[in-house]
Amino acid sequence: MSAAPAPLLRKGAALSAALLALFLAAWQWGPGLFGIPAFIVPPLSTVGGEFAHAFAVDHLLLHTGVTIAEVMAGFVLGSLLGAVVGYLLGMSALAELALSPYILALQIAPKVAFAPLFILWMGFTVYPKILVAILIVFFPVMVNVLTAVRHVDRDLINLARSFKATRAQIFWKVEFPASLPPMFAGLRIGATLAVVGVVVGELVGGNVGLGYLLSFGEGQADTPLVFVSIVMLTLVGGIAYLAVILIERRVLHYLPARSAGENI
Amino acid sequence: MSAPPAPGVVRLEYRNVTMRFAQRGGGALTAVRAVSFCVRDGEVVSLIGPSGCGKSTLLAIGAGLAAPSEGTAFVDGERVAGPNAHVAFMLQKDLLLPWRTVAENVMFGVEIQRLPPAERRQRAERLLEQFDLAEFSTHYPHQLSGGMRQRVALARTLAVDPHVLLLDEPFSAVDAQTRIVLQRDLARTLAAAQKTALLITHDLLEAVTLSDRVLVMSRRPGAIVDEMNIDMPARADPIARRAVPRVNDYVARLMDRLDIAHAALERESAGGAA
Numbered sequence: 001m002s003a004a005p006a007p008l009l010r011k012g013a014a015l016s017a018a019l020l021a022l023f024l025a026a027w028q029w030g031p032g033l034f035g036i037p038a039f040i041v042p043p044l045s046t047v048g049g050e051f052a053h054a055f056a057v058d059h060l061l062l063h064t065g066v067t068i069a070e071v072m073a074g075f076v077l078g079s080l081l082g083a084v085v086g087y088l089l090g091m092s093a094l095a096e097l098a099l100s101p102y103i104l105a106l107q108i109a110p111k112v113a114f115a116p117l118f119i120l121w122m123g124f125t126v127y128p129k130i131l132v133a134i135l136i137v138f139f140p141v142m143v144n145v146l147t148a149v150r151h152v153d154r155d156l157i158n159l160a161r162s163f164k165a166t167r168a169q170i171f172w173k174v175e176f177p178a179s180l181p182p183m184f185a186g187l188r189i190g191a192t193l194a195v196v197g198v199v200v201g202e203l204v205g206g207n208v209g210l211g212y213l214l215s216f217g218e219g220q221a222d223t224p225l226v227f228v229s230i231v232m233l234t235l236v237g238g239i240a241y242l243a244v245i246l247i248e249r250r251v252l253h254y255l256p257a258r259s260a261g262e263n264i
Numbered sequence: 265m266s267a268p269p270a271p272g273v274v275r276l277e278y279r280n281v282t283m284r285f286a287q288r289g290g291g292a293l294t295a296v297r298a299v300s301f302c303v304r305d306g307e308v309v310s311l312i313g314p315s316g317c318g319k320s321t322l323l324a325i326g327a328g329l330a331a332p333s334e335g336t337a338f339v340d341g342e343r344v345a346g347p348n349a350h351v352a353f354m355l356q357k358d359l360l361l362p363w364r365t366v367a368e369n370v371m372f373g374v375e376i377q378r379l380p381p382a383e384r385r386q387r388a389e390r391l392l393e394q395f396d397l398a399e400f401s402t403h404y405p406h407q408l409s410g411g412m413r414q415r416v417a418l419a420r421t422l423a424v425d426p427h428v429l430l431l432d433e434p435f436s437a438v439d440a441q442t443r444i445v446l447q448r449d450l451a452r453t454l455a456a457a458q459k460t461a462l463l464i465t466h467d468l469l470e471a472v473t474l475s476d477r478v479l480v481m482s483r484r485p486g487a488i489v490d491e492m493n494i495d496m497p498a499r500a501d502p503i504a505r506r507a508v509p510r511v512n513d514y515v516a517r518l519m520d521r522l523d524i525a526h527a528a529l530e531r532e533s534a535g536g537a538a
Contacts, residue, residue, distance in 0.1 A: 153357075153359070155355060155357060155359055156361070158324075158329050159359050159372075160372075160376060162328070162347045162351070162352065163347070163377055164347050164348075164349055164377065165376045173361075173376065174361070177361070177363045180363075254362055254404045255362070255406075256406045
């Protein structure tokens with residue numbers, strides 16, 4: 001981001017703010033202007049009012065908190081699992097060859113389709129939601145780590161070997177740090193996918209979480225509540241993504257400054 | 265610790281080394297055939313030859329990264345059976361780790377060899393000082409020019425205090441002016457520390473100005489076809505050597521031995537494939 005010149009950056013920010021104002025205005029007055037009924041698209045002020053109502057009556061904070069906790073648990077566990085499996089497969093060509101058809105099959109299978117199965121297994125608890133998130137986060141992280149470990153420059157490994165490095169030293173001093181940039185690319189994708197996994201789990205079964213609130217609003221034909229849930233979910237996903245970016249900037253501080261927008 | 269200078273002692277020896285690689289679809293490709301030579305203590309020997317003649321294979325064998333199909337390599341009289349703390353290599357690629365600062369990159373080898381941290385830092389500081397890099401010790405590699413990166417790589421190679429340096433076209437990726445400076449730095453360092461070195465290069469002038477001896481390899485399967493003693497003073501000062509008229513005779517002889525005019529024609533007809 002720092003690579004963009006300051007005037008361009010300011011113009012971009014101003015334009016972004018103008019677009020936001022335009023969007024909010026269209027939301028507020030657009031439905032009335034085009035005669036769209038409020039139960040199809042409730043205007044901004046109605047959704048805003050619904051926020052206060054959901055906060056007071058529908059335990060919005062509780063639902064949001066539960067969803068955040070599930071997203072975090074699913075993301076952390078899924079990333080860890082993905083990274084560990086990625087490193088193991090990356091270091092053993094035999095294991096990769098033997099397991100690749102199954103990994104591919106699991107990767108092609110739509111992970112959210114497992115949600116009803118997990119609920120059958122574990123009931124209306126938080127666990128099936130976390131499990132869907134783990135499954136969905138696992139793949140982008142695993143694939144990126146695996147590819148990164150495979151593509152470490154052979155000469156770098158030979159350099160370490162020529163200094164008589166042990167296998168563990170080669171991993172911790174060369175392969176692991178070299179795999180971090182692609183791993184973070186996988187984590188960014190995983191952060192937003194974790195929210196999808198959790199919401200699908202909540203939609204399928206349970207009585208808590210933003211996904212539940214979403215389907216509850218739908219059942220009540222409470223369109224504003226549906227909008228509130230969507231906004232909150234977007235917020236949760238955005239915060240998760242931002243958290244990954246902030247950690248990435250700290251960890252990969254040694255990389256040359258990126259050009260504007262490349263991070264987003 | 266540094267080996268005491270012992271002129272006449274053989275530091276690096278290749279005895280009847282042959283290297284074959286299995287080829288796709290069966291058969292074997294002989295990269296190097298029955299190569300024998302030795303490099304004595306404090307000597308700098310250059311190895312020149314056409315592309316693909318197995319020069320880099322010889323280097324990998326000397327570094328213990330590849331085992332020869334036949335024959336043996338020796339370092340300090342010991343058979344090379346694997347990576348060896350007395351040998352360090354440097355390639356055309358600087359192989360700096362982007363997540364390490366300059367000083368941390370220089371310490372990479374001694375860190376792997378588990379030297380005490382104080383000793384590592386001391387060696388890095390001394391070498392960075394020597395190569396005019398002290399003020400860049402906390403920079404990251406992407407902040408340096410190609411020539412500086414190659415100097416850091418040389419410092420990292422010397423930090424492990426090897427008896428023998430194996431250098432594979434170390435300066436071929438930098439511009440001509442930087443190369444001259446780097447050659448001077450290398451020559452001074454090798455002379456001052458009385459290190460033994462085997463230098464692989466495509467640059468005939470580099471071979472003549474930096475070495476005590478030049479070995480000429482044939483096309484694949486690579487074998488040593490000629491050996492030329494460079495009978496000139498001032499090996500520590502390649503810039504001064506460049507001005508000696510005799511340099512041109514040596515270069516002309518090497519060109520002749522390499523059959524460069526003929527090889528160039530052939531390469532053109534092969535579409536520039538190396």
